[in-house]
Amino acid sequence: MQYFPQKLDPGGQSALLGELRRIMAQAPLYTPTMPRSGRPMSVRMTNCGPLGWVTDKERGYRYQATHPETGKPWPPMPQMLLDLWHDVGGYPFPPEACLVNYYAGPAKMGLHQDRDEEDFAAPVLSVSLGDIGVFRVGGRSRKDPTRKLELRSGDVVVLDGEDRLAFHGIDRILPGTSELLLEGGRFNLTLRRVSKPS
Ligand code: SIN
Numbered sequence: 001m002q003y004f005p006q007k008l009d010p011g012g013q014s015a016l017l018g019e020l021r022r023i024m025a026q027a028p029l030y031t032p033t034m035p036r037s038g039r040p041m042s043v044r045m046t047n048c049g050p051l052g053w054v055t056d057k058e059r060g061y062r063y064q065a066t067h068p069e070t071g072k073p074w075p076p077m078p079q080m081l082l083d084l085w086h087d088v089g090g091y092p093f094p095p096e097a098c099l100v101n102y103y104a105g106p107a108k109m110g111l112h113q114d115r116d117e118e119d120f121a122a123p124v125l126s127v128s129l130g131d132i133g134v135f136r137v138g139g140r141s142r143k144d145p146t147r148k149l150e151l152r153s154g155d156v157v158v159l160d161g162e163d164r165l166a167f168h169g170i171d172r173i174l175p176g177t178s179e180l181l182l183e184g185g186r187f188n189l190t191l192r193r194v195s196k197p198s
């Protein structure tokens with residue numbers, strides 16, 4: 001795992017937030033539901049790029065080219081995210097999906113692996129905006145010990161190599177720890193390569 005604290009300076013964070021506002025105007029945040037149980041997740045989500053990660057009761061975790069509620073294609077991935085992937089991703093093909101998670105109030109994300117992609121040779125790159133998220137990361141087995149890292153607005157994490165399939169999650173958000181978002185809370189953007197380059 002590679003950790004780049006404050007990879008985006010305040011100007012870069014505001015610029016990315018502006019891009020995110022444009023994305024959400026076209027592809028609104030929605031509440032995803034868990035496979036089988038249909039339980040709502042506590043985060044709200046949207047995506048940009050050719051593919052987006054979605055989940056629902058009937059069809060479970062998957063990537064698809066359209067927003068599940070509007071039926072429209074996801075908005076394009078902003079150039080600054082493509083540049084960031086190129087800069088720190090260490091992978092010669094572009095990302096295909098950028099999942100946007102919004103954590104408000106008590107939202108969290110349980111320990112999981114990102115394994116719905118075909119190609120684990122590509123990294124997963126995450127960017128945080130807004131309030132601190134208490135990130136927990138372990139090993140490739142759910143039983144492996146975990147450690148905590150407080151992700152601040154502008155921090156970038158790359159899960160690659162041995163850690164590409166590391167279990168990770170967000171224990172909680174620390175409210176009031178950033179002034180970037182008027183509405184408070186935290187956005188996390190994760191860039192993924194989904195298909196094997198041919
Ligand atoms: C995720 O694993 O999809 C999100 C991680 C984060 O919010 O930092």
Ligand code: FE2
Pocket residue numbers: 112113114168
């Ligand atoms: Fe994840």
